[in-house]
Amino acid sequence: MATESLPATSFAARALPVREAIVRYGFVAVTVILIGYFLISQPNFRTSSNLWGLLVYAAPVGIAGLGVTIAMTVGGLDLSVGSVAGFAVSLSAWTMVIGNQVGGVAIGVALVAGALVGLINAALIVWARIPDLLATLTTMFAIQGLKLVLVDGKSISSRMTLDDGSTAPGKFTDGFLYLAQGKIGPVPFPAILLIVISVLVWFLLEKTRWGRLLYAVGANPEASRLAGVRVGLYRSAAYVAAGVLASVAGLLLAARIGQGDVSAGNSLLLDAVAVALVGTSVLGRNVPNAWGTVLGAILITTMVVGFSMMGLPYYVQDVAKGAVLLVALLFSYTLSTRRATLPGQPT
Amino acid sequence: MATESLPATSFAARALPVREAIVRYGFVAVTVILIGYFLISQPNFRTSSNLWGLLVYAAPVGIAGLGVTIAMTVGGLDLSVGSVAGFAVSLSAWTMVIGNQVGGVAIGVALVAGALVGLINAALIVWARIPDLLATLTTMFAIQGLKLVLVDGKSISSRMTLDDGSTAPGKFTDGFLYLAQGKIGPVPFPAILLIVISVLVWFLLEKTRWGRLLYAVGANPEASRLAGVRVGLYRSAAYVAAGVLASVAGLLLAARIGQGDVSAGNSLLLDAVAVALVGTSVLGRNVPNAWGTVLGAILITTMVVGFSMMGLPYYVQDVAKGAVLLVALLFSYTLSTRRATLPGQPT
Amino acid sequence: MTPPLTAEPRTEAVVSVRGVGKSFGPNVVLKGVDLEISSGEVVALLGANGAGKSTLIKILAGAHPDHTGEVLIGGEPARLSSPTAARALGIATVHQRVREGIVPGLTVAENLAFDELAGGGASWLLRRREVMSVARRAVEVLDLGWSDAVLRRDVATLGISDAQLLVVARTLLQRPRLLILDEPTSALSSAEADRLFGVVRQLRADGLAVVLVSHRLGEVDAIADRAVVLRDGRVTADVAKPLSWPVILPAMLGASAEGLKATVLEHDTPETPAPERKAPDGDRPAVVRLRRVKLLDESPPLDLQIYNGEVTGIVGLIGAGKSELAHGLFGSAGWTAGTAEFDGLARPPRTPGEAIRNGIYLVPEDRADQALLPGWSIQRTLSLPFITKVSSRVGVLNGGSERDRASTVIEKLGIVARGPRTELNELSGGNQQKVVVGRWLVEQARLLLLDEPFRGVDLGARRDIGDQVRAVAGAGGAVVVLSADVDEVFEIADRILVLVEGALTLDSPITEVSRDDVVRAFSGA
Amino acid sequence: DSTESDASSSPSTGPTASAPRPKPFDASPVTVALVRQSGAGDYFEAWGQGAQKQATAANIKLTITDARNDNAKQASDLQQAIDAKPAAIIVDHGQTDTIAPLVKKAVAAGIPTIVYDVALPADVTGYIATSQSDESLAEQVLGQMIKDIGQGQKVGLVSATGFAPLDRRGAVWKKVVADNKLQQVFFTGKVTESTATDNIPLVDAALKQHPDVKAIFAPYDEITKGVVQAVKQNNLQDKVKVYGIDISNADLQVMTESGSPWVATAATDPGQIGAAVVRTIALKLAGQFNEASVQFPGVLITQKVLQDQKITTVGDVVKAEPKLKLDTTSVADWLPNAA
Numbered sequence A, B: 001m002a003t004e005s006l007p008a009t010s011f012a013a014r015a016l017p018v019r020e021a022i023v024r025y026g027f028v029a030v031t032v033i034l035i036g037y038f039l040i041s042q043p044n045f046r047t048s049s050n051l052w053g054l055l056v057y058a059a060p061v062g063i064a065g066l067g068v069t070i071a072m073t074v075g076g077l078d079l080s081v082g083s084v085a086g087f088a089v090s091l092s093a094w095t096m097v098i099g100n101q102v103g104g105v106a107i108g109v110a111l112v113a114g115a116l117v118g119l120i121n122a123a124l125i126v127w128a129r130i131p132d133l134l135a136t137l138t139t140m141f142a143i144q145g146l147k148l149v150l151v152d153g154k155s156i157s158s159r160m161t162l163d164d165g166s167t168a169p170g171k172f173t174d175g176f177l178y179l180a181q182g183k184i185g186p187v188p189f190p191a192i193l194l195i196v197i198s199v200l201v202w203f204l205l206e207k208t209r210w211g212r213l214l215y216a217v218g219a220n221p222e223a224s225r226l227a228g229v230r231v232g233l234y235r236s237a238a239y240v241a242a243g244v245l246a247s248v249a250g251l252l253l254a255a256r257i258g259q260g261d262v263s264a265g266n267s268l269l270l271d272a273v274a275v276a277l278v279g280t281s282v283l284g285r286n287v288p289n290a291w292g293t294v295l296g297a298i299l300i301t302t303m304v305v306g307f308s309m310m311g312l313p314y315y316v317q318d319v320a321k322g323a324v325l326l327v328a329l330l331f332s333y334t335l336s337t338r339r340a341t342l343p344g345q346p347t
Numbered sequence C: 001m002t003p004p005l006t007a008e009p010r011t012e013a014v015v016s017v018r019g020v021g022k023s024f025g026p027n028v029v030l031k032g033v034d035l036e037i038s039s040g041e042v043v044a045l046l047g048a049n050g051a052g053k054s055t056l057i058k059i060l061a062g063a064h065p066d067h068t069g070e071v072l073i074g075g076e077p078a079r080l081s082s083p084t085a086a087r088a089l090g091i092a093t094v095h096q097r098v099r100e101g102i103v104p105g106l107t108v109a110e111n112l113a114f115d116e117l118a119g120g121g122a123s124w125l126l127r128r129r130e131v132m133s134v135a136r137r138a139v140e141v142l143d144l145g146w147s148d149a150v151l152r153r154d155v156a157t158l159g160i161s162d163a164q165l166l167v168v169a170r171t172l173l174q175r176p177r178l179l180i181l182d183e184p185t186s187a188l189s190s191a192e193a194d195r196l197f198g199v200v201r202q203l204r205a206d207g208l209a210v211v212l213v214s215h216r217l218g219e220v221d222a223i224a225d226r227a228v229v230l231r232d233g234r235v236t237a238d239v240a241k242p243l244s245w246p247v248i249l250p251a252m253l254g255a256s257a258e259g260l261k262a263t264v265l266e267h268d269t270p271e272t273p274a275p276e277r278k279a280p281d282g283d284r285p286a287v288v289r290l291r292r293v294k295l296l297d298e299s300p301p302l303d304l305q306i307y308n309g310e311v312t313g314i315v316g317l318i319g320a321g322k323s324e325l326a327h328g329l330f331g332s333a334g335w336t337a338g339t340a341e342f343d344g345l346a347r348p349p350r351t352p353g354e355a356i357r358n359g360i361y362l363v364p365e366d367r368a369d370q371a372l373l374p375g376w377s378i379q380r381t382l383s384l385p386f387i388t389k390v391s392s393r394v395g396v397l398n399g400g401s402e403r404d405r406a407s408t409v410i411e412k413l414g415i416v417a418r419g420p421r422t423e424l425n426e427l428s429g430g431n432q433q434k435v436v437v438g439r440w441l442v443e444q445a446r447l448l449l450l451d452e453p454f455r456g457v458d459l460g461a462r463r464d465i466g467d468q469v470r471a472v473a474g475a476g477g478a479v480v481v482l483s484a485d486v487d488e489v490f491e492i493a494d495r496i497l498v499l500v501e502g503a504l505t506l507d508s509p510i511t512e513v514s515r516d517d518v519v520r521a522f523s524g525a
Numbered sequence D: 001d002s003t004e005s006d007a008s009s010s011p012s013t014g015p016t017a018s019a020p021r022p023k024p025f026d027a028s029p030v031t032v033a034l035v036r037q038s039g040a041g042d043y044f045e046a047w048g049q050g051a052q053k054q055a056t057a058a059n060i061k062l063t064i065t066d067a068r069n070d071n072a073k074q075a076s077d078l079q080q081a082i083d084a085k086p087a088a089i090i091v092d093h094g095q096t097d098t099i100a101p102l103v104k105k106a107v108a109a110g111i112p113t114i115v116y117d118v119a120l121p122a123d124v125t126g127y128i129a130t131s132q133s134d135e136s137l138a139e140q141v142l143g144q145m146i147k148d149i150g151q152g153q154k155v156g157l158v159s160a161t162g163f164a165p166l167d168r169r170g171a172v173w174k175k176v177v178a179d180n181k182l183q184q185v186f187f188t189g190k191v192t193e194s195t196a197t198d199n200i201p202l203v204d205a206a207l208k209q210h211p212d213v214k215a216i217f218a219p220y221d222e223i224t225k226g227v228v229q230a231v232k233q234n235n236l237q238d239k240v241k242v243y244g245i246d247i248s249n250a251d252l253q254v255m256t257e258s259g260s261p262w263v264a265t266a267a268t269d270p271g272q273i274g275a276a277v278v279r280t281i282a283l284k285l286a287g288q289f290n291e292a293s294v295q296f297p298g299v300l301i302t303q304k305v306l307q308d309q310k311i312t313t314v315g316d317v318v319k320a321e322p323k324l325k326l327d328t329t330s331v332a333d334w335l336p337n338a339a
């Protein structure tokens, strides 16, 4: 043997277990401590309805964030999620109220539309070779405008008056409203959806070869191509998944308000990107990942709810949000012995 | 024999001059055609005040976009520009109205604050090794909240009533308002500011050693470090510059609005990032650059003004914006024979 | 442990390394290294992959200021706190990873003048004319012959060999007291390496001290005045010219070197053709048949057969079209013209995925850009092309079988690593190369294409990889090794082809040609 | 083109003109610039459509700019409008200090100017001020609230500061709270790009903390919608009453759902107002208007009335509350209400 392996002891990477643990679990700890603090200090935080409520509020941003996460695994970023969610809101409302279809059809139409937008993004990025940020920015503008053209700039509500003076034939069906208001046992449906989708995305990304190949494409597309990966296909699939998940988030929003609110979804982009980014730092992994994103969504929701209960005005909440985020990031990056940025990885 | 390692003929890029020209000037052409179209079809567009007006409206987003451009040259992206601009609005208003200082002091305070935020970003990124997107996201939240804490969530206007019932001592001074309303000859001051700052940034990036090194730090920090470039210093300087330019943009907004509007600057982030991104594709260079950013800002402003004059509702404008952007991007990327992404460029 | 063998005392030391140590976390890489380097000598720093050569060099270059021990320069203790500090003290370094040295987005000229640009002394204005004149001087130093048009191009358009030459040229421009070259020739053809060494000899005559790291012992033999061997973090030999290989090799490789001496040295010291190679046996069926293929825009059509059960070595200078040939066969890039027929396949593979499913494998030449995935472990990198083999039919990954594959390769090729989960960026360059070659050796190939497979691997590993590759041929596969290094091809191939600007100038069984024939073929004769 | 579409608020086609148009409306279309702070959202959408409809009927070509809540852009838009020298300028909403100097400029340039819902300081003159009175809207709905819950109760406010109409409505609230010894136990809320959705968690948390509030005032319908959802989620719709301001078809649906806690709102019909503003400036241009200001009255709309009369659209509301239909405000024989 030309070179003998180094003795195992000389690679005692476990030598700094405390630091390692902080890097890996610091973010989780911050979340847990914060939740613990609210649990103790705010009696109303403890109620089970509130705790499930955290998941309910985290659901749209968490699900859209999971879409962004998938796009990030292939090294991209999807700026169109907010407008796709808004499009899903208006489109599903339009289908039910103007088109007089049942909720199932509305859901189907919105999901197909989300997938289509994902395909358009994929075509722009993969085929037309436009950098992802620019491509999704373009779709963002176009879809946002299209949505408003579709509904003529108006919110769509059950039995609204149409331009010709007649009343719209349809309404938000109960089946559709179940999306936001349904419960299985004590568990609200959006919470279940969030959990199910997180598990699915986690399983896809961590346990299947497709997930592995998505990460490969993001880490080094050329090396992946030469290893036989169909890079274009995987990148396209990622954007389609992002589009569909953004649509799901939009459907939840539509069902929550019970109307095709024109402004719904507008603020989702920044939040979804934020939780996906924050998620990369969770568990010290420094790559986009499902648990991280969901934890990020829960952390941010917890802060909003908890600080509101404490009676802080929303702008003080922003400062607090910044501070908590900072502490968590310091744990994840500053203490880390790994290099902060790896080439080819979305940072 | 040495020469044969690089036969010029093998680089087919020179073989297609038309295509090359489209890639390089396609974006410029789209802008020129659009301006031409508006000039011909909209009599009001032709007025010289309107043409200078284009530069006036482009000034805040262009200047903030130049800041983003500088941050992008070092391989980063600054998400805090919008909130820094908003902070500058409130801070300058506060200084004049509550602090009863003259405009010059307000300007100074805002610029120093912008530089400080830049320094904080730099510290988080360079020293605490937090990835740029996450670091600037954190500052974004914190600064946004801080701004509102400073003004108690209120817009600050000249001689407003304070909490104790008295009237605020100061007001927006004429000197300060000159920022937005002044003219030198026929040329409005914001237009001059935009031109001067663009030339400065262009000169910095293209004509000085520092500019080259900023690009080098972005493209290959390790090579730069090994060659003796003080990488941390350059990255810090870039974020400080971005902060200061965001403040300048905020000051222009404050002077134009004439009061410390709490919501000012909110929409600036997306616009500034958009023009800086769009700018990378101008001239087919595929790197962040000053002319590209300014041209991007002018293109977007032209569309907004022109389409408004044509009486398109804002949401049709969005669709049109998306379409024009798409055409320009197809010219720059899809036709290009160069690879779409360069390493070290934020994607 | 072999006690250090000291050579006779030399004249004034330019640089003295005293008890230098360095660890990465718990991994102790250097355990007290002593070394003297005098002016006017070329010191070869030798050692197996992962011995710590690059680490020592980075210390001298100021890139690892947190080392222990001390470094004296001109007899004075020096603080090598940063690359700038090292440079100010007269130490100029060409690092092993070429991509660490060039800045994409800047022009070739700006890259050649990058040290000037980076140094604080230069004017704050960018003087393009000055940049160009510095660049022209750099071009001259290495006699690169690049025109101004080339100098104005984006450096990202250069191939890895030209990039390597660029970095060397830039470093030579600094006129340092000590020049350090970390595997400068691994991406160069022998002609270019010769040109580089011509320059090094000249510098030595001018009194410069040079430290050279190389795994090409022929090269070392030709130019080094002294060889220092690192092993296990210590200096295990320090011998002066004439270099005594029987001393050096065991010092490098330990006891396992015993069997090596014969084979390695024979191939590394020229003229001896490899023993017991197959003679061509008449009209065998070809696994691949190329018809009128044009590799480069301007090259003549090429006809070529590749046979089962043998190793075909293809040599050629940089830009000869070797990589084009490999990519064309692998389906990852098209040729300008012509067709390929694969035995047993309805059509040539049109994508790498199709190629891999049909047992056609490629080890690409540029490790960093074409094979490594940042942040990925050995295990993941290894299983990437064969992901279906480590996952169930429904796509669920099987961690156990992944780990087993990785452990097998680690053991077979002697990869120095903590385990299958070690990240590749923690490995030394040679060990990374073993991983990216090794992943194609787990499955039996129908056609295995290796583009510069020995880049940066040490002798022992070269033998290990060679054995594995020959085993692929032994099991009936066809192997193609593309290399700019004639010695490497002689060491491994059954048949040798010479490619000059896309045309074949020699095609012969290895047993029937001499090295001189091959070199003659290069000139197109 | 959306300009042809009807205002959502009023399905009736309106009376036709009974007299020929006077100068300058008898020739080619008259250009009027409409400078808007925002055109997004149901209120503004309806306002814009009413204005457009009336303009078309009066032979006016409206050039509309929409600052999308970007006050700096609105300033630019207004400056640009002045430079383009239209026959008249309409300013729809805006910040006082932003608009005041520019209105001065417009007046100085001799352009007839009408301003909707911007309070300009006394030193600005020569323009027509129109408004829906925020004070009156707030007073009406809060009066109903006191009638419903009585004095000395626990109440909550969901609003945001820094937005002029909300600040004005908030001032009335403060006074009502003090006068009636109400106990304000929470104040939360924010205005974002998705106001309705983003307020739900805030109010939810506040309600968990203070489930014993009797009433919540949410003086902006986007916020009110979020409050209603939060109340429902906490199953408090029988205990907590919600009071809002503004009305749209979508709002009516929320109000009339069975068990809706939103019991009263105060509103004008934005479509009618948009039309009336256009009529006012048209009369001015025709030399038939000499007032300095017009006020558009708002009305109180209670859930009970809506349910009793089975009202589901703003059109129905207008029918039930003729005060909302501004058929007598700024009309002429040649210029009937077109909205």
Ligand SMILES: Nc1ncnc2c1ncn2[C@@H]1O[C@H](COP(=O)(O)OP(=O)(O)OP(=O)(O)O)[C@@H](O)[C@H]1O
Residues within 6 Å of the ligand: C024, C027, C029, C047, C048, C049, C050, C051, C052, C053, C054, C055, C056, C096, C416, C425, C426, C427, C428, C429, C430, C431, C456, C458
């Ligand atoms: N940045 C790093 N982090 C962790 N370990 C490292 C790092 N750099 C090098 N090492 C380890 O240090 C050891 C020596 O590496 P070095 O690069 O000096 O080897 P080398 O002698 O140059 O080998 P080669 O001939 O393959 O280039 C290896 O075991 C490697 O894994």
Ligand SMILES: Nc1ncnc2c1ncn2[C@@H]1O[C@H](COP(=O)(O)OP(=O)(O)OP(=O)(O)O)[C@@H](O)[C@H]1O
Residues within 6 Å of the ligand: B005, B006, B007, B010, B011, B012, C157, C158, C159, C160, C161, C296, C316, C317, C318, C319, C320, C321, C322, C323, C324, C325, C365, C484
């Ligand atoms: N990205 C590129 N764009 C244009 N031409 C290129 C590019 N890369 C390489 N070339 C040119 O193509 C020709 C063939 O290069 P190729 O890489 O096939 O040579 P090679 O024989 O494999 O040599 P080596 O691998 O030793 O550099 C060279 O002239 C090279 O300069």
Ligand SMILES: [Mg+2]
Residues within 6 Å of the ligand: C053, C054, C055, C096, C182, C428, C429, C430
């Ligand atoms: Mg090395």
Ligand SMILES: [Mg+2]
Residues within 6 Å of the ligand: C322, C323, C324, C365, C451
């Ligand atoms: Mg090659």
